[in-house]
Amino acid sequence: MTPETKHLEVILDTHVESVNLAEEMCLRVAEAVGFSEDECYRIGMSVREGVINAFHYGNQEKPSKKIHLALDLTQEKMIIHVMDEGKGFKLSDVPDPLAEENLLSTSGRGIFLMRTFMDEFDVVPGRTGGAEIIMSKKFPAGGKASGNGNHGNTSSDAAPKQEA
């Protein structure tokens, strides 16, 4: 993390309400740093899908496990990390929801939506033992977003972790 990067991290319970909480938190940050309404929708949806993935597939809805959500604001983009405490997974093992045989599947579209809505998307082994989803959205016009976020102007260490 460079001195220009701002970092925020929260630990969420494995609970349905954490999905809404994570979405609202990231939406507020996205709005504050100047993303458009459409981009905020895409960011919010992606965070939602990432946390649903951690809640349902990663932590298998076990209350004893936690969901770790982190945001980095660099000069160029907003980076979102969603980590679970599950067993991890490979992107190559995720079925294509657009394949004819999967169109009527009742699940399996979350990864696709995150990939579609964000500029960058990847899944790696996380430091929490499970999967870590890393996705980012570049600020408008390839530079700093407008708004009152003031990201990139001051150095900031990691914020204290909050238990949600």
Added chain:
Amino acid sequence: MPALFLTLREVGPITIVDLSGRISLGEGSALLRKTIRDLLETGQIKILLNLGDVNYIDSSGIGELVSAFTAVRNRSGELKLLNLTKKVHDLLQITKLFTVFDVYNDETTAVRSYQ
């Protein structure tokens, strides 16, 4: 964040479900699931979901729509969609579900389309 609200009305043999709010993980998806199950249990197999006031659907909500579609079809019924908002329309397009569902912009036309 607003929950999902819905009301039911009947036009001949067709049940129109007017929905408003969010169809998302949790109460929204659960309410839609229960409503469809209750309708099927009472023999209502011609269902029109009016999504005109649904401003948000996540992957869980999409899954619930697909589940409803197949559940109704398995009873030899028809589930169709009415009045998609732009966000819902776009979401169904990128997930290729727009070609799966029968979608209408006009209630009269939608009602007439049932066998």
